[in-house]
Structures are given as C-alpha cells and as structure tokens.
Amino acid sequence: MSAITALKGDSAQQVRSLYRQLLRQGNQFAAYNFREYAKRRTRDAFRENKDVEDPRRIQELVQKGLKELQVMKRQTVVSQFYQLDRLVVEGGLSGKQTGTKGDLARQKETGFD
Secondary structure, three states: OOHHHHOOOHHHHHHHHHHHHHHHHHOOOOOHHHHHHHHHHHHHHHHHOOOOOOHHHHHHHHHHHHHHHHHHHHHHHHHHHOOOOOOHHHOOOOOEEEOOOOOEEEEOOOOOO
8 A cells, every 4th residue: 555545635646746846846946957957856855765654754854855845945946047058868959049030050069268
C-alpha cells in the first residue's frame, strides 16, 4: 500500500498537490540544468518514499516538502535575475541572429567585450 492510498481525504490530496507544486516550481528555473535537476529530484524523492505508511512520517515528509518548496520559490526568483542564453538541448534560436530569409547569419558571441 502506498503513502497516497494509505491516506484518506485531505492528506492524499495534499501529497498530490505538493508533488504538482514542486514540479511546476521546478519548471520556473531559468537555467536548463536547474530545471532538470529540480524535476528529477522531486520525482526521485516521491518514489523513494512511496511505500511509507505511517501517518506521522507522511506528515513529516509533507512538512519537509513544503520547506523545500519555499526554498525553491526563492531560488527561482534569484535564477530569473541571471538569465543566460538557451542551451542547444533546449531548442529554439535564442542567442542567434538570423538573416533576412530566416537562415542563420551568425551566432552571437558570448564572453567579454
């Protein structure tokens, strides 16, 4: 029996809501690597604790998750101050200049002037 099915009513809904909030907040990071890490860490933490049945332990984990959510909210705001060019793995043409026909004219130089 998993943690979510062991609980009734508000507790199960609270766990699912926390999971969704953590994933959504993780998508707010400006940097690709931070976004992916936040998603991976959230999924791993919930999978690691999916078999917890003790209601007291579940509430401790929920409280820990809420604290981590608050930290993640602060970090996403800070990360948005330092936005970088998109990485190749993210797709799109951000950070590149195109010619008149939409072809790639030159790539924007990164570094010091």
